[in-house]
Amino acid sequence: MTVPAITICDISFSYLNKPVLWDIDATIPQGIMLAIIGPNGAGKTTLLQTILGITPPAAGRIDILGGPIQNQRLNIAYVPQRRLIDWDFPITVWDAVMMGRYGHLGWFKRPSAHDRQRCQEALDAVGLREFATRHISQLSGGQQQRVFIARALVQDAMILLLDEPFVGVDAVTERDIISILKQLKNQGKTIVVVHHDLHTLHDYFDWALLLNVRLINCGPVSEVITPDSLKTAFGGRQAAP
Amino acid sequence: MMHFEIMLIASMVAIACAIPGTFLVLKKWSLLSDAIAHSILLGIVLAFWVTNQIQSPLSMLFAVAIGMATVWGSESLVRSKLIKEDAAIGLIFPVFFSLAVILVFWIGKNTHLDQDAVLLGELALAPLRRLEWAGIDWGPVSGWYVGLVMMGSIMMTIRFFRPLSVTLFDPLLSKAVGLSPGLGMMGLMIMVSLTTVVSYDAVGSILVVCLMVTPACIALLVTRELKRVLVMACVVGVVAAVLGYWVAVWLDATIAGSIAGTLGVLFLLTFIFSPLQGVWSHRVLMQQEKIEFACKILVVHLYSHAGTVIENQENTIEHMGRHMNWDMGYSNQVIQFGLARGYFEWLGDHLNLTSLGREWAKSAFSLT
Amino acid sequence: MISIYYSLALALMAAALVGLLSGTLGCFAVLRRQSLLGDAVAHAALPGICLAFWMTHSKESWVLLLGAIVAGWAGTLLVGAISRHSIIKEDAALGLILSVFFGIGLVILTALQSTNQTGQAGLMTWLFGSMAGVSIQEIMIMAIVTSMALCGVMIGWHPLVVCTFDRFYAHTLGINTRRMEWMITFLLVVAIAIGLQLVGVVLMSSLMIAPAVSARQWVNRLGPMVMIAGAIGMMATMMGVMISSLMRIPTGPTIVLCVSVFVMVSILVAPHRGIVWRLGRRRVVLSEP
Numbered sequence: 001m002t003v004p005a006i007t008i009c010d011i012s013f014s015y016l017n018k019p020v021l022w023d024i025d026a027t028i029p030q031g032i033m034l035a036i037i038g039p040n041g042a043g044k045t046t047l048l049q050t051i052l053g054i055t056p057p058a059a060g061r062i063d064i065l066g067g068p069i070q071n072q073r074l075n076i077a078y079v080p081q082r083r084l085i086d087w088d089f090p091i092t093v094w095d096a097v098m099m100g101r102y103g104h105l106g107w108f109k110r111p112s113a114h115d116r117q118r119c120q121e122a123l124d125a126v127g128l129r130e131f132a133t134r135h136i137s138q139l140s141g142g143q144q145q146r147v148f149i150a151r152a153l154v155q156d157a158m159i160l161l162l163d164e165p166f167v168g169v170d171a172v173t174e175r176d177i178i179s180i181l182k183q184l185k186n187q188g189k190t191i192v193v194v195h196h197d198l199h200t201l202h203d204y205f206d207w208a209l210l211l212n213v214r215l216i217n218c219g220p221v222s223e224v225i226t227p228d229s230l231k232t233a234f235g236g237r238q239a240a241p
Numbered sequence: 242m243m244h245f246e247i248m249l250i251a252s253m254v255a256i257a258c259a260i261p262g263t264f265l266v267l268k269k270w271s272l273l274s275d276a277i278a279h280s281i282l283l284g285i286v287l288a289f290w291v292t293n294q295i296q297s298p299l300s301m302l303f304a305v306a307i308g309m310a311t312v313w314g315s316e317s318l319v320r321s322k323l324i325k326e327d328a329a330i331g332l333i334f335p336v337f338f339s340l341a342v343i344l345v346f347w348i349g350k351n352t353h354l355d356q357d358a359v360l361l362g363e364l365a366l367a368p369l370r371r372l373e374w375a376g377i378d379w380g381p382v383s384g385w386y387v388g389l390v391m392m393g394s395i396m397m398t399i400r401f402f403r404p405l406s407v408t409l410f411d412p413l414l415s416k417a418v419g420l421s422p423g424l425g426m427m428g429l430m431i432m433v434s435l436t437t438v439v440s441y442d443a444v445g446s447i448l449v450v451c452l453m454v455t456p457a458c459i460a461l462l463v464t465r466e467l468k469r470v471l472v473m474a475c476v477v478g479v480v481a482a483v484l485g486y487w488v489a490v491w492l493d494a495t496i497a498g499s500i501a502g503t504l505g506v507l508f509l510l511t512f513i514f515s516p517l518q519g520v521w522s523h524r525v526l527m528q529q530e531k532i533e534f535a536c537k538i539l540v541v542h543l544y545s546h547a548g549t550v551i552e553n554q555e556n557t558i559e560h561m562g563r564h565m566n567w568d569m570g571y572s573n574q575v576i577q578f579g580l581a582r583g584y585f586e587w588l589g590d591h592l593n594l595t596s597l598g599r600e601w602a603k604s605a606f607s608l609t
Numbered sequence: 610m611i612s613i614y615y616s617l618a619l620a621l622m623a624a625a626l627v628g629l630l631s632g633t634l635g636c637f638a639v640l641r642r643q644s645l646l647g648d649a650v651a652h653a654a655l656p657g658i659c660l661a662f663w664m665t666h667s668k669e670s671w672v673l674l675l676g677a678i679v680a681g682w683a684g685t686l687l688v689g690a691i692s693r694h695s696i697i698k699e700d701a702a703l704g705l706i707l708s709v710f711f712g713i714g715l716v717i718l719t720a721l722q723s724t725n726q727t728g729q730a731g732l733m734t735w736l737f738g739s740m741a742g743v744s745i746q747e748i749m750i751m752a753i754v755t756s757m758a759l760c761g762v763m764i765g766w767h768p769l770v771v772c773t774f775d776r777f778y779a780h781t782l783g784i785n786t787r788r789m790e791w792m793i794t795f796l797l798v799v800a801i802a803i804g805l806q807l808v809g810v811v812l813m814s815s816l817m818i819a820p821a822v823s824a825r826q827w828v829n830r831l832g833p834m835v836m837i838a839g840a841i842g843m844m845a846t847m848m849g850v851m852i853s854s855l856m857r858i859p860t861g862p863t864i865v866l867c868v869s870v871f872v873m874v875s876i877l878v879a880p881h882r883g884i885v886w887r888l889g890r891r892r893v894v895l896s897e898p
Binding site for chain 1: 775784829
């Protein structure tokens with residue numbers, strides 16, 4: 001029995017004394033693709049940030065591969081929402097992707113040949129090889145999303161967390177991204193995605209975590225996504241226990 | 242008499258600044274006051290060159306023109322997408338100000354435009370320049386200028402309060418009723434420019450910024466309703482003006498600086514002790530909210546596990562602390578809170594929900 | 610005769626160091642949208658300088674420098690505390706701290722003047738800067754501080770870049786973002802304090818912003834941007850000192866005007882981003898058959 005990728009124990013989080021996440025208990029096994037689904041304001045991004053250790057919860061704790069996140073930083077990679085990125089920042093595609101290696105590099109070391117090779121491979125994997133020297137603002141929406149997926153790839157992490165990666169990308173890019181993610185899953189990695197589109201759930205994902213401040217269900221998509229559970233989640237009121 | 246005149250002018254400046262200042266702070270444009278206060282010197286110097294007077298209708302005209310130019314220049318830079326807002330502001334006003342300082346230096350060699358007075362103003366000298374007309378001494382000239390602008394600002398704000406608030410704070414609504422959102426901003430910038438230029442001679446540029454931003458901040462720590470904030474900012478400004486003046490007399494220092502310092506002290510006191518927003522009460526409030534929320538979590542936890550096999554195990558204090566990831570001290574605080582409120586009670590070494598606690602747990606789920 | 614050239618040479622060396630440091634570190638302030646923090650820190654430094662003089666009766670550079678750094682740093686901490694613990698936003702906190710500290714500084718300044726303490730006259734030059742009275746000791750201090758700061762930037766380049774670009778992502782990589790924030794802010798405070806004597810309290814912020822903004826128009830990568838900004842800072846400050854000395858006008862404003870010329874030129878004619886350049890291209894494209 002392999003250690004679960006992410007273990008969430010009794011996580012609660014409040015903002016201005018209103019609960020954003022409440023008593024979330026879930027175990028996410030390794031090697032699956034999981035979608036975090038819920039209405040707006042359900043706490044999806046907060047859950048992601050709590051998993052990443054960016055925001056400390058009011059109660060509860062999260063284990064990554066059996067240990068606290070501080071010990072597992074190299075094993076978890078984050079792809080933030082596209083709208084939060086400063087596109088005018090002076091970096092090229094190559095620079096952006098190389099950032100992913102900084103976790104391995106630390107303060108003093110310069111990027112080695114191995115680091116450069118990983119970047120090259122990641123750019124090939126997302127199909128952006130020719131764009132390496134372009135500034136990040138000179139890309140289309142889909143290409144921009146691919147850059148940050150490449151950045152997550154070079155981290156060589158076991159777990160990838162993506163926040164709404166399919167918002168505002170074209171259909172071709174969406175297909176390409178899904179195929180990359182599926183390849184990673186087949187290599188044994190765990191992919192967690194905050195997802196907004198119910199229609200593509202069954203095709204893209206194995207598991208779903210349905211959330212509306214409280215956890216409604218977490219498990220294989222067919223079990224979790226039922227008419228009743230969707231009504232509870234999106235019905236307009238918070239879930240009762 | 243002179244004391245009174247100086248305090249009167251200072252108070253009028255305070256009120257004249259507090260009004261546009263409140264709007265600036267609420268719109269997060271506080272630093273525009275800094276930018277305009279610096280840029281306007283160029284207008285004053287150019288007007289001085291022509292009229293040989295620091296304060297004149299021409300200087301007011303130039304000041305408004307340069308004030309608008311500063312804002313327009315910053316906006317154009319931002320619109321070009323080459324520069325961000327904060328950098329754009331920080332690029333324009335130093336240029337105007339530098340040109341002004343160099344001009345002051347050149348012109349000032351032959352006349353009495355003092356480089357230092359540019360920043361400090363010379364409130365102490367204000368009573369010396371008097372308005373004489375029809376053989377009567379009508380009082381200090383600056384007083385009249387400031388008084389006029391102050392009355393103008395008050396009347397404009399009262400008369401146009403609704404359009405002003407709507408265009409500034411609700412652009413969608415203002416478009417719906419046919420008012421361009423830009424009108425409010427333009428009106429505000431004109432007010433800021435005029436106020437700055439008439440206050441310049443008396444109090445210099447830095448105090449203008451201080452009087453625009455600080456009283457509004459102090460008022461916002463105490464109340465949130467716009468009209469009350471405006472009134473309170475004016476009151477705070479006047480109090481600081483009077484107190485500051487006497488501090489300056491005592492220390493034999495610049496009046497403008499003393500008023501600024503007084504405002505700083507007033508702000509510090511409000512910041513710490515304000516019942517609504519003060520750091521002290523804020524902290525206490527936050528702590529309490531945190532503990533209450535944690536207790537809620539605990540109660541819900543007890544509720545969910547009630548009647549299950551693991552109940553006796555789960556409800557011990559050590560287990561709970563570990564489960565919630567709270568240290569012993571914090572767990573104790575939370576439990577004491579719950580016990581005091583009567584949500585649960587001890588049964589041996591584990592906690593049991595009371596009926597009050599059960600009700601609270603159930604009600605916790607009907608929050609919106 | 611020689612002494613005039615000597616003091617000019619010293620001033621130019623100081624100018625080069627100040628320009629280099631401000632230009633380089635200013636990039637980080639601008640990219641973090643903290644351009645106006647420099648203005649607040651510079652104004653907040655005034656009471657520190659005055660108090661340092663008052664307590665030690667010495668106008669030694671390093672004493673006043675220390676005062677400037679302490680006061681500037683205090684100002685930054687207060688701005689942070691105010692915006693974190695109350696509803697007052699950062700821009701209002703900046704305006705408040707800037708004007709209150711500066712006002713207090715002026716009070717101390719004028720109070721010192723009226724008690725007729727000898728030697729305080731020079732303090733007024735801190736308002737608009739002056740190239741007079743730069744000594745070899747001061748240049749040594751500047752050189753040491755500048756090289757330490759630049760070394761720091763080079764050593765910590767990776768975490769610095771990531772933190773500046775995306776603080777949350779940096780946190781997920783395991784970088785201690787709080788420590789980085791402190792360090793960056795501290796370096797900015799030091800850079801501003803160093804430049805105050807030459808440029809003055811009122812205009813120092815411009816020297817942090819303008820070279821960075823100019824450099825950004827010419828290149829698309831952070832490394833070259835920092836280097837070009839340092840070079841522009843250096844050139845503009847030295848130009849400013851030269852012109853100020855030749856025309857006998859105040860130093861600070863002259864430096865600001867020189868660096869602003871660089872900004873204007875960059876915004877207009879830099880390839881790909883420059884406004885005039887873009888208009889020219891459009892005309893070429895439109896005129897093609």
